[in-house]
Amino acid sequence: MPATPGTGPLPSARRPRPGVRAVSPVAPGGPSSPGSSPLDVDEAVFDVVERIPAGRVSTYGAVGRLVGVGPRRVARALAQGGGAVPWHRVVRADGSAAQAVRVEQLGLLAAEGVPVRNGRVDLAAVGWP
Template identity: 35%
Template sequence: MDARRELIVERVLRCVELVPAGRVASYGAVAAICGIGPRQVGSIMRHWSDGLPWWRITNSSGDLPPALLERALPHWREEGIRLKPNGLGCRYADYAADMGELELRWLEATRDLPDPDADDLDASA
């Protein structure tokens, strides 16, 4: 993996780590904070989310695919996230993390990382 890709992965994973217990963030919200697209966030989560609170990242409706939802439910119960009546996920409006606060915490948490768009990033790797 090239240095730029590694840096993007690290930035996304740090954002995911910062979503508070009992709250969720959408792929799009994480993407907006990290400066990438929601599908990139999904791909990163699919490959590198072991050991992270992956169950806190949902689509913009608060839903997860059935297989992920089944695995997420014990975590949600423990954190007080309740299923909405249709059983597909949680009510995003009720459980969404404060995106302004999340972004501020993420900026602090990634202060030590170089800019992924820097021209000399790959040269320093």
């Protein structure tokens, strides 16, 4: 018998994960609240990324925590429409650049004086926030 829409377990992407604490969005009723549009989330991501100072970097996860979304959602926003913001200041949790834009991203970071060693940024030295 087919399941009735709206019943049964949540899709895995929406299931709470053990040990993971929910993070508040930027503002109450902000971009991660139910019913918000993907464009609202994108704009919130762009707003945070625009605040990262030149010479500093953040991670997809750190930006996501500030916005109230996961790191993959941050990456998607930047990949699809982040060209007008300093997208290159957002790196992976290990300090490495995204493979598809690695050379360009590391070049832009080096031009801002961000130390890069073995293809990774030292997050302890230049991490933000």
